[in-house]
Amino acid sequence: MNILLTSVGRRGYLVNYFKDALGGSGKVFGADNSPSSPAFAYCDGTAILPRVQKDHYVRTLLEICQKNAIDIVIPLIDPELEVLADCRKQFSDAGVLLLVSPPDTVAMASDKYRTHQFAIKNGLQTPQTFIDIVLALDQLTVSALKWPVMVKPRKGSASVDITTCHDKLQLEAAFEVTPEPMIQEIIDGIEYGYDLFGDADFKPVSVYCKKKLGMRAGETDKAVSTADPVLIDFGRKLLEAMKLLGPADVDVMMTESGPKLLEINPRFGGGYPCSHMAGADFCKKIITIRNGGSLAPDIGACPDGVCMLKQDEIIQPGWPLS
Numbered sequence: 001m002n003i004l005l006t007s008v009g010r011r012g013y014l015v016n017y018f019k020d021a022l023g024g025s026g027k028v029f030g031a032d033n034s035p036s037s038p039a040f041a042y043c044d045g046t047a048i049l050p051r052v053q054k055d056h057y058v059r060t061l062l063e064i065c066q067k068n069a070i071d072i073v074i075p076l077i078d079p080e081l082e083v084l085a086d087c088r089k090q091f092s093d094a095g096v097l098l099l100v101s102p103p104d105t106v107a108m109a110s111d112k113y114r115t116h117q118f119a120i121k122n123g124l125q126t127p128q129t130f131i132d133i134v135l136a137l138d139q140l141t142v143s144a145l146k147w148p149v150m151v152k153p154r155k156g157s158a159s160v161d162i163t164t165c166h167d168k169l170q171l172e173a174a175f176e177v178t179p180e181p182m183i184q185e186i187i188d189g190i191e192y193g194y195d196l197f198g199d200a201d202f203k204p205v206s207v208y209c210k211k212k213l214g215m216r217a218g219e220t221d222k223a224v225s226t227a228d229p230v231l232i233d234f235g236r237k238l239l240e241a242m243k244l245l246g247p248a249d250v251d252v253m254m255t256e257s258g259p260k261l262l263e264i265n266p267r268f269g270g271g272y273p274c275s276h277m278a279g280a281d282f283c284k285k286i287i288t289i290r291n292g293g294s295l296a297p298d299i300g301a302c303p304d305g306v307c308m309l310k311q312d313e314i315i316q317p318g319w320p321l322s
Contacts, residue, residue, distance in 0.1 A: 001026035001287065004070045006049060006061065007077040008032050008039040012313075013273055014076075014283075015042040021283035029068055031061070041315045052079045058087055065096050072097045072290050074246075076268055078157055081106045097290045099246040101266045102202075109248075109264040113154045113182050116261075122241040124234070125260040127253075128185040133175050136183040137168065145185055154180040157218065189255040191262075193220055194235045195275035197282050198244030199295045205285065207235035208275035208302045216310075220271030225278040225306040234259040236299055246289075247272070247282050274308035 003018050005011065008030035018028045019042075027044035030037065033051050040046045047064045050057050065073060073096055075084055084098060085106040091098035100106065108114045112129075119126035128145055130136035131154070139145035151174035152162045163174035164186070175181045190211060197206035209231045214222035231254065238250065238261065249269020251262040272282070280302075285295055 001071045001290065002029060002069050003027070003072045003074065003287075004029045004031060004047075004065065004068070005039075005043075006031045006073065006075045006080060007052075008037055008043070009034075009076070010038050011076060011268075012039040012042040014268060015039055017276055017281075017283045019044075021281065021287055026071070027068075029064075029070065031064060035319070036317070036321050038313075038315050040319065041317060046319075052077075052083050057083065058090070062091065062094060062096075065091070065094060070096055072099060072286060074099045074268070074286070078110055078265060078267070081267060082110055099286060101198075101245045101248075102243050105243050105266055109266050111154050112152065112156070112184075112263055115264055116184075118241070119261045122237070124238060124241070125255075125258055127187050127260055127262070130183045131181075133171070133183065137171070140168075148186055150184045150186055151175055151178050151181050152184060153178055154182050160218070187253050187255055187260060189253040189260070192226070192231060192252050192254055192259070193223065193269065193271045194238075194248070194250040194252070195269065195272050195280055195282070196235060196239045196242075196244060196248040196250060197246065197280070197285060198239065198242065198248075199285075200245065200289050202243040202245060203297075204236065204239040204299060205295045205297050206280055206282070206301075207232055207239060207299045208278055208280045209235055210271060210274045210278075210306075210308070212271070220269070220274070220308075221310050223271050223274040223308045225274055225302055225304065227302050227304045231259055232300060232302065238264075239299075242266075246286060271308070273310075274306060275302070277308060278303055278306040 029045040030043035031047040031049045084100045085103040088098045116129040148166045165171040195208040210223040210225045247268050249265040252259040
């Protein structure tokens with residue numbers, strides 16, 4: 001079996017996890033639009049992809065799959081999910097499992113305001129969120145919403161273009177310059193991250209949770225796993241409400257009133273190594289799905305106290321960069 005990780009970037013650890021899961025019975029390929037992707041050093045084979053916005057992106061990806069007898073394609077960044085969500089049949093007809101959740105799931109997760117609406121619809125706590133600045137200002141006037149508030153892009157990532165606003169003047173200015181802006185209350189609490197997993201029929205399989213101890217460029221850098229039943233139950237309810245194929249990376253804030261949903265990314269997240277070391281092994285689960293096997297749910301298996309610390313690694317590439 002051959003597996004292709006797209007936009008593999010700096011995720012050399014994920015390449016190694018899949019190699020371990022294959023146990024020598026296949027190869028792990030990496031694709032990226034940059035020939036200097038560090039994870040290429042760990043791959044059994046590599047390929048250069050055009051940027052996902054290009055019209056020939058899907059065609060090129062299919063050609064790479066056919067050339068290398070790829071069985072599973074696993075996209076690793078959000079823009080790919082939006083493009084590929086409608087292409088699962090196209091890849092399936094070519095004998096390839098494209099590990100992307102249904103279009104509705106991807107569309108909900110890629111838009112933070114739609115994520116907010118999803119949470120409300122399914123009885124999950126989430127911060128107050130507005131796309132109408134007049135309504136937000138009305139709520140601030142009557143103290144139903146309190147200063148400061150955040151302005152962020154509905155489709156932002158990596159904590160880019162987020163502005164904290166302390167008064168009306170700042171709010172109006174930030175709202176005007178932020179792409180597809182929304183306004184969200186700032187809540188006090190401790191941030192946690194989930195790694196969730198759904199099977200081929202979108203049934204819940206895994207809920208792993210970790211406390212975030214440190215972030216870098218919007219990605220979890222240090223974390224420790226938790227078996228807190230309140231958090232595990234919240235993750236279970238969220239997973240049951242979603243149609244998820246494969247992994248999802250989810251952020252919540254643990255407040256005095258319980259967890260509040262912040263965002264969902266239906267793909268591997270930067271904090272996944274913590275869950276992997278805690279026993280999640282989503283890589284083996286993905287291979288089982290491709291082989292047509294069934295997965296027994298292991299919700300409640302997440303242990304307390306498994307720590308993850310990331311560090312930089314220096315790589316001297318064995319391939320030309322010019």
